[in-house]
Amino acid sequence: MPPESGENLEDSEKHMTNQSWFEVRKLAPGVWLIAEGAAINSYLVEGTEWAALIDTGMGIGNVRTEVEKLTQKPIVVINTHAHWDHVGGDYLFEAVAVHADEADDLAHVTCPPWMHERLAQPGTFSRPLPPDFDPSTYAIRAVQATQLLGHGSTIDLGGRQLQVLHTPGHTPGSICLLDEERRFLFTGDTIYSGPLYAHLSHSDLVAYHASAQMLASLAYELDLLFPAHGPTPLDGLILNEIAQGFEQLMKRQVAWQTVDTPRGLVRAATFDRFSILFKEEQLHDSHRQ
Ligand SMILES: [Zn+2]
Ligand SMILES: [Zn+2]
Numbered sequence: 097m098p099p100e101s102g103e104n105l106e107d108s109e110k111h112m113t114n115q116s117w118f119e120v121r122k123l124a125p126g127v128w129l130i131a132e133g134a135a136i137n138s139y140l141v142e143g144t145e146w147a148a149l150i151d152t153g154m155g156i157g158n159v160r161t162e163v164e165k166l167t168q169k170p171i172v173v174i175n176t177h178a179h180w181d182h183v184g185g186d187y188l189f190e191a192v193a194v195h196a197d198e199a200d201d202l203a204h205v206t207c208p209p210w211m212h213e214r215l216a217q218p219g220t221f222s223r224p225l226p227p228d229f230d231p232s233t234y235a236i237r238a239v240q241a242t243q244l245l246g247h248g249s250t251i252d253l254g255g256r257q258l259q260v261l262h263t264p265g266h267t268p269g270s271i272c273l274l275d276e277e278r279r280f281l282f283t284g285d286t287i288y289s290g291p292l293y294a295h296l297s298h299s300d301l302v303a304y305h306a307s308a309q310m311l312a313s314l315a316y317e318l319d320l321l322f323p324a325h326g327p328t329p330l331d332g333l334i335l336n337e338i339a340q341g342f343e344q345l346m347k348r349q350v351a352w353q354t355v356d357t358p359r360g361l362v363r364a365a366t367f368d369r370f371s372i373l374f375k376e377e378q379l380h381d382s383h384r385q
Contacts, residue, residue, distance in 0.1 A: 117157045117226045120166070123329055124280065124320060126256065130162050133221040136181050137324050139282055141275070142167050143253025149173045150273060150282050151324060155184025155236060157226045172243075174251060174258070176284025176324060177270040178202040180211075186239045193243035193251065195262060197269030207236040210358050245271060258282075263311065265304025266293055272311065279319040279332075287311065287338055288323030289330060289369045294378070295362040301378040305342040312339035334369055341367045345374070346382060 119131040126142040132153035139150040140163050147169040152159050163171060172191040175183050178201035186192050186202070194202050214220045215231040225231075245251075247262035251273075259274040263286045273282040285293065286307060294304045318332035344350040345365045352365040357373070365372045 117223055117229075118159070118162050119223075120162055123322070124278070127280070127322070128166055129322075129328060130159060132157060132159065133225075134223050135221060135325070137322070137326075137328050138182075138185075139322050140166055141253065141256070141258065141282075142169060143256035145169065145254030146252075147171050148251060148253055148258060148273075149189070150322075151176055151182040151284070152185030152188070154181050155187070156229055156234065158188065159185035160188040172251065174245075174273060175202065175241075176272070176282070176286075177267045178205055179267065179285065180205050180207050180236045182284070182324060183239070184236050187237040191243065192239055192241050193245050194241045195260070195269035195271050196244040196246055197264075198267065199241045199244055201267075201269070202241055203238050205236055205238050207234065208358070261310070263307035265300055265307045267296070267298055268300070268303075270307075274314075276317075279317060280322065281311075281314070281318050281320075281332075282322045283311075284324045287321060287330075287335060288326045289334065290326040291364065291371045291373050292338070293373055295357075295359070295373040295375050299374075299378075301342075301346070301374055302382045305339075305346055308335070308339040308342045311335045337367065338370060341365065341370065341372055345372055346379070348379065 117133060121129045123129050128140040130138045130140055136153045138153050141148045147167040149163055149171050152173055171189055172193060173186055173189045175194040178194060178198040183202060183205055245260045249260040251258045261272045261274055263270050263272050266285045270284055270286050272286055294301050312335045315332045315335040320329040322329050350365045352363045354361050355364045362373050362375055
């Protein structure tokens with residue numbers, strides 16, 4: 097139910113915060129956070145004609161049911177990239193847009209094997225799983241994109257336009273979505289306050305650095321950032337901090353530690369509000385370019 101409907105928002109928010117698999121919260125006019133399992137931030141962004149759902153979470157709960165409580169507008173899904181934990185609810189919608197470089201990944205995406213082990217362990221998520229959820233049949237359903245995006249593509253929602261910024265690095269087809277008029281940026285996994293993943297097999301440290309620099313040039317034109325993980329919203333100044341972090345790392349002017357991840361041991365360069373996970377050979381590769 098939209099918060100404008102007159103029901104006691106504080107009570108309904110409390111109820112959701114304590115009990116629901118999805119946390120639903122209005123963050124700005126026409127912008128709602130729909131966080132799944134307190135782990136993945138998706139956003140519903142409403143125009144006068146359409147609503148955009150920016151990422152769809154893990155598909156453990158039914159995100160369509162949640163967004164239809166908030167809007168009656170037709171919904172277009174826009175994926176910030178094709179990682180499984182951002183596209184799990186795509187199959188519930190008819191219109192799905194993704195950067196052209198990730199259409200193939202979206203059509204073949206699967207759930208990582210360790211996720212099934214995690215689902216069986218209590219305490220993996222800080223919120224209780226939905227009562228009707230069956231871990232034994234859980235899978236990520238791959239979908240065909242109905243719209244392919246590129247840098248500069250515009251999605252017109254009616255009275256609100258989202259402009260695509262291609263920000264490769266975390267993945268080759270990662271995008272951010274700019275609402276220039278309202279000074280908002282939806283940043284996917286490219287920018288958030290937490291460990292930034294530049295170490296994946298398809299990540300590119302040099303491209304990530306360039307994307308962070310491009311975004312930092314917008315820092316003073318943005319009031320709110322809406323990231324796919326961690327605290328939200330964020331201020332625009334973290335764009336400068338992250339660009340500087342990559343700069344220092346590429347110049348090897350920062351110390352790093354070794355950390356254990358599901359993909360083995362990687363390096364972590366730690367800064368005030370974020371860290372950068374990478375592999376040391378990526379630094380050698382960058383020197384050869
Ligand atoms: Zn990702
Ligand atoms: Zn992610």
